[in-house]
Amino acid sequence: MKNYLNEKTGLWSWLSTLDHKRIGLLYLFSVLTFFFIGGIFALLLRLELFTVGETIMGPEAYNQIMTLHGVMMVFMVIIPGVPAIFGNFFLPLQIGAKDVAFPRLNLLSWYLLMTGALVAIVSVVTGGVDTGWTFYTPYSIRTDNGTIWVVVGAFIMGFSSILTGLNFIVTVHKLRAPGMGFFKMPLFVWGIYSTAVIQVLATPVLAITLLLLTLERMFGIGIFDPKLGGDPVLFQHFFWFYSHPAVYIMILPAMGIVSELMATFSRNNIFGYKAIAFSSVGIALVSFFVWGHHMFVSGQSDAANFLFSIITMLVGVPTAIKVFNWVSTMYKGSLSFETPFLYALGFIFVFLIGGMTGIVLATLALDVHVHDTYYVVAHFHYVMVGGTLFPLVGAIFYWFPKMFGKMYSELLGRTAFALIFLGFNVTFFPLFFAGTQGMPRRYYDYIKPYETLNQISTVGSWLISAGFLLVLIAIIHSLLKGKKAPDNPWDGRTLEWQTQSPPIHENFEKQPEVTRGPYER
Amino acid sequence: MNVKHHAAHHFRDASHEASASKLGLWIFLCTEILMFGGLFVAYAIYHNQYPEIFLAGSKFLDWKLGSLNTLVLLLSSFTMALSIYYAQKEKLTYSTMCLWITFLCGVIFMVVKYFEYSHKIHDGLLPGELFSHAGSENLGLYFSFYFSMTGLHGSHVLAGLALIFWLIIRSHKKHFGPGYVLPLECVGLFWHLVDLIWIYLFPLLYLVE
């Protein structure tokens, strides 16, 4: 049967494709590759932290691996992640379109990501980077190594993100099928749209910040260097103006996926559609007003600290609304626990922990004690891994039949989930306690009292790695040996399930006409 | 003769494609505003903290050359808009000519810039640590802003020139007309943005009191 996969063959047909579905798969391949490399770095870090003193590496190597782990996971995995893979593949399908608004720009975005990634990775052979992924000045100006390569690489990757966001905004505004008003769009689309707004507004500020940092390193221009009259806290203002909204780039599309999974696997209409839709936009907007909560002990004024702390509390509200609506969707639904739904349920559990510990960090008086400790590390891994990665993996399994026309092995899927869920909590939950007991983050070594917690965490890292390895095996095994998938294995209601698996190049035989809500049963 | 343009396959028609393209262009302009804006914000903060430096630094700038460049860019925006006007009126030769004038204005701008820059480099008026003009310490910060702001702006002028040249070639081949001016509009919007940024750069750098 003719579909987008067998339509044209050969490597060049993939590298020059303008088909949003193929571009989505190009991203899937690259992002998963970067994830596994970044993951190996994480394993190495946790191995080093298994015992006090040097375990497998010295302090310089540790700082460099720690930085690269962060840079890769943030810029090459979690930021592109869901939008670039699933936004690309499913946004046009879910709105009944043939493609995104600007297909050539779309392909350019992928090449920009790959180019930026390559440039960043070159730093490994030009001295490495040891500043942490946040590049705080003045250390990032003075440190004598390959920092410039990572900074320029991130700059290039930023444009990939901007162009993707631009593409998606225009796609949503201009290419919806007849009858699909804004309030008939699937919630995944709302998530992608809100994310795109952030990508477009916030990333340019990162661009200028990284450009200025590059100029600082090359010419000592003096904007962020106190020796020359500059203000290092201003660097942090500029950096976090992007990087805080960036974490919502990470979470909003993932929450969109959770909405899809909740509705489909509860076989229910989504509860509170408008509340979830508006909360996505609300989170996107409020996210621009809170960046100073990363800077409570940086030398920022008390007045600004107070302002940022209060506004940050607000962000919890739309998030809580979503969780309430998802759980309500399950009520009186007909639940089935296939692999994708397990990830959605796992998400609820870990995201609650991640979100609530975020409120702790937003509380100024508490943050002063736990800032730069492992409490923060645990918090952001709960929201980034639990909050973004869980739905991402869930989406791989959910949309696997649609993307590849094959079913995956439920046994492998569920086993992998169990390992990941268990391993994840064993890895990161102890770190909350290490943090409240004062263990600093980004330190190569620690004192004896923290050792037990660290050892538990390291063992957890082995479990979670086994889980992800099993996910990889499940994907490859199912690609090779999977049973042929029906067009709609989950009885989903959104438009992508009304076309064949895998879809034809043009997505639909005939452009769909929409007459009902996206999850109506 | 109404130029027939075939829109890409995922659009209903040329009009649909045009409205999507313009929406995309405006979003792109928005990103440029935020990127340049960051520089302006940093400028504002430092100007406020160290007004003497900015006053002293701007004295090294030639306001006459700055004014000339401002007028040149404004004129180029005028002719850019006219090139669309003439294409819509099917006066294609005039349209191409206006594009040439726009291009020429951009070149004049860059030539003036070249003279300004080489003069400063010769005098040691360089950014940050490279500053080496005798008798005025601490002006490194001012010239950091001068070179990064005008440099980023200048690189956009160069990009604009390349795009306008591409338009000239297409206009020469009679690709545009009353039914199709989209590329002219899109490049035009970018070029006007470049002009907009300079409208603010000029007083902030050259006319500090």
Next chain:
Amino acid sequence: MSDHIVPFKTYFNVILVLIALTVVTVLVSLVDFGVFNLIISMGIATFKAALVLMYFMHLKYDDKSYLVIFLVGVFFLAIIFLFSSFDIITRVVEKSVL
């Protein structure tokens, strides 16, 4: 796509005003009005920018959504400026306790 053709006269008037305002900006800068120099020069620049946006860039005649997009960009730029400045202005110099 707007099929509206802006008359030549409109463009011509706009460029004349823009040139005139540039001259005014330079003249004003030669006189010392204190803090008002900045206010006047930024005010004139904004008015010039508005003319370029409304007429050369067609915002007056086009879909209102383009204006909204532009203003949203300006709005968030204002936010980064205001909040960063707020921090810097409200910093209190701490005397050393040593």
